[in-house]
Amino acid sequence: MRPGLRTRTTVVAVAVLALAFVAAGVVVVVLLGWSLDKASTENARSAGKQVINEIRKAGARDLTSSDVASTGDTASVIQVLGSTGQPIASDPSISGQAPLTSARPVPGQEAVETATLSINGSSEDYRVVSTGVAGPGGPYTVISARSLDPVDEASTRLSLLLGIAAVPLLTVSALAVYGAVGSALRPVEYMRRTVAEISTRDLNRRVPLPPGNDELHRLATTLNEMLARLSSTHEAQRRFVADASHELRSPLNTLTTALEVSQHHPEAMSTGELVEVVSLETARLRELVDDLLLLARTDDTTDNPVRTEVDLDDLARTEAERARVDLEVEIRATPAKVRGNAPQLRRAIRNLVDNAREHAKSRVRVETRTEGTMAVIEVGDDGPGVPEQDRERIFERFVRRDDARQHRAGGSTGLGLAIVAGIAARHGGSARYVPGHDGACFRLELPLLEDA
Structure with missing residues (x-):
């Protein structure tokens, strides 16, 4: 069974709203991820600047693990490579590990990449910024890596939050649309009931006009015009039947009277006079019937005479x-x-x-x-x-x-x-x-x- 107009309209409206909400959510999540990704790169670059400045001044001869250790930022690690490409100073969390990346930019240049690193026993994606530094005893490579897990976590949380928020929003929207459509269709239902109650004996009744000049008002106006035409046609047909009956009665009464006079008082009317009356009134009847049939054909829209x-x-x-x-x-x-x-x-x-x-x-x-x-x-x-x-x-x-x-x-x-x-x-x-x-x-x- 096909659902009603009210239900179909609600489903379509909620589906369109859901699609719009999903599209907006995707745009927000993508923009947030892009912003956080860019921020991670900048944070990784900023974390290595202090070490880069020190190496430029005094070289890496006196660098220790504490000099490159993160100060409370567990999402960031720094590693300094010597001219041979081996670590000479590393964050304590990666002490003793091999170089975090194979990138070796020349002094004054940097390389940015995303790599999966195993740090503190877990493997995560990191934004790795490698910078070439020229200093005493150099050249050196300063590697600053920042975890991308907060970016992924923030995107996941936002997606979940939007999904949770969408449920009540779509529910409220469905109820609102269902109620609004029902309210809009209420005058239509009232018109339907009114028209259903109108019979051929009550064609003067009309549909109340809703306020405003909208589609419902025009629909009610059209229905009233249709009822007026039906009433006019019905009245015309009623008058036509009454008039036709009256016109047919006149020659029939004349014929009946003539026949009765001829039967009961033959001396009052000769056979020739009777034939003359019958012929005259029969001709009137035939003319009237022919005219009525022709009028019926002109009224019949299905009659298509040869043209x-x-x-x-x-x-x-x-x-x-x-x-x-x-x-x-x-x-x-x-x-x-x-x-x-x-x-x-x-x-x-x-x-x-x-x-x-x-x-x-x-x-x-x-x-x-x-x-x-x-x-x-x-x-x-x-x-x-x-x-x-x-x-x-x-x-x-x-x-x-x-x-x-x-x-x-x-x-x-x-x-x-x-x-x-x-x-x-x-x-x-x-x-x-x-x-x-x-x-x-x-x-x-x-x-x-x-x-x-």
Whole structure:
């Protein structure tokens, strides 16, 4: 089972801190060792200076072991070699031993090396400084050796101390990070519980916004915007179902009434009148069902109808000619090509033309043109127009203008402009009402074909 975000974050943070602590510890230990090593060399050099000065003045004839003995510093020993390379004076701790090193620098020069020496029964690493000295009876070699064991011991102790200190430090850091991450994620958990408690009957509930303008605040804002969209969609679907039920009920009630009258009062309605009523209401039902199915397809993002190159001006001209039967039609068709589904685009233009025919007094205007990267279709009429407060709402489903049932088309399902808006959106365009005209004017915009 994969550990949670809180645990993973804590492990990563502690691991990074541990690596940083180890790197810093290594640097400190290395710097300390280098400093102590350098100090050991200087101490060994300083310890032999007094003997070197005496040899330069009076030679080594009167030197004794006490003259080169360390004064309380057991980590340092001195040995003086004569011109033959044999010891002529040594620290009591190395009395009788062979020369500590084979280095024989000329007078005025020195040689520094690290050697393992056996002194006082134990073998240790020593920093050995050999200096060539010119004096009476010379030349001589003064060897000053200082133990490096204190350097190793100090480095070991510091490493151990850092290791011991790292345990509580990393523990405290782990607890701090674990608590901090938990505190940071607490609002997220509260948001999760809140969203989990929201049902389709309570979509008006929102997630409380955390203080500040950080990522959590933006997350809560995004969740609230998503809930608002879900609430709006749910409400639209609810209204759609209610409106569709109401619209379907009207022709069904008419059919039911006509059939009951024909059955119980055959003298009140002839067979021809019954057939006429049934045909008319069946046609209304078929039109409404077709519109509902088309709207469902425009809402379905998984529906991908075949798209081809479409000449909008040809479609517009064809649909406009249909209106010449009872109206004066003005056609201004400038070539405009788009990529889309021809039947759907034809339906959108037909709905605009039918809407104009339904509300026009005597004249309909259809125009196609291009503006920048968009193909534009405008359909207008010389009717009463659309009140300003209804110009956005008119594209909603089952919305009719007040005068819709007073015109020659006999009323509509209230889905025509909603279908236009849905088809436009599926083709990357838009549909809107254009103010400033005598009568109503609707505009459909679609992206032009790229190579047009």
